[in-house]
Amino acid sequence: MKSIFKKIISSILIFESKLVLKKYKPTVISVTGSVGKTSTKDAIFTVLSDIRHIRKSEKSFNSEIGLPLTILGCQNGWNNPFIWLKNIFIGLELIFLKTKYSECLVLEIGADHPGDISGLTSWLKSDIVVITKVSDIPVHVEFFNSPDDVFIEKFSLVKSLKKDGVLIISADDKRLMDASKEVKNRVMTFGIDNLANINASNIEFDINKGVSFKLNYENNSIPILLKNIIGNQQVYPIISAIAVGIVKNVSISRMIELISNHIPPRGRMNLIKGINGSIIIDDSYNSSPDALHEALMALSKARVSGKKIAVLGDMMELGKYSSEEHKKAGNLALSSCDLLLTLGPRAKLMSDKAFNFDSISDISAYLKDMISIADVILVKGSQSMRMERIVKNLLSEECNAKDLLVRQESEWLAKK
16 A cells, blocks of 8 residues: 555656756756765765755655655655645645745665666756766665666666756766767766876875865866765765866865865764774765775775774675675675674675674674774664664764764654
């Protein structure tokens, strides 16, 4: 019954969204990829925040329901039918009444199943499409015939581009670069240590400060410090957002100023004070092979005086690739940290040298007993593993979970 109700509501909201876009004609910036979509979307919102009326997808509103909710400016009704009815009436009000509407929409677009994106391109028309890296073994691959099919689905968002639209892609993804050769639209690239249009170099990680790098564009080389976060996966969103800003004629100096106050999304390589003078690298939002690889590389490169501890949960929705990818991750983890703790039956396959746990309470209790000053703890796992609960158990007393962690809304906290 819920499935039928969801389809009906989704169809109505999509229909309303089509009419709203047709009426108000906002600039549409669409973001997809396998890793970094939310961080990229948020970074774009930051560099374009001088636009008077700009709206972005809230949280990770990137599904068939989430996208029209963003376009209509509505909240998620969860299991409350009255909120969904209210959302429908909000859409009708936008359609039939004269009201203010956003000049720019920054939309995060995901693909959990075949057709999720290609179905959108019939009605969603984008001024700018940003595609972050598409992993070799992406999350949700178990719902597709192959990783190549996931790539095709992600890249199909290009079909939503208007004739004068711009495609912005990662130059570090060879498949994206090859596929973009067939695109008739203008293409801009971003990357690390390569010949991309917007390039990042001299990247350094400081566990007490954040990540620093040089932004290179044309003849400019500008130092940037991103506070309280770490990892290359935090650099990519910034340089892709700068590419968007350039397309939108925002000055480099203004973008740098805006980025200095940028607050990245929670649960993505955030540096947080932990118990006993430790530091937590909170990457608990989700996990996939590529994202985990980047997180472990950041842990490996970080200069610390205490122990390096990796706390890794199951990576979900990998299908037939699951066992192999968990074993690969385990090998990398053992070379990146002093101690590997795993949570869940899939993560247990990572290594027989790891300490495996079956519950969040058990792994939290173990960590509390052995964490000491200057230790660094990376916490990462798929969303359903609820790894943020481990982070919450390890927070310094002065830290507020509600302000720092993902999934602190009442609906999430009520879930087991």
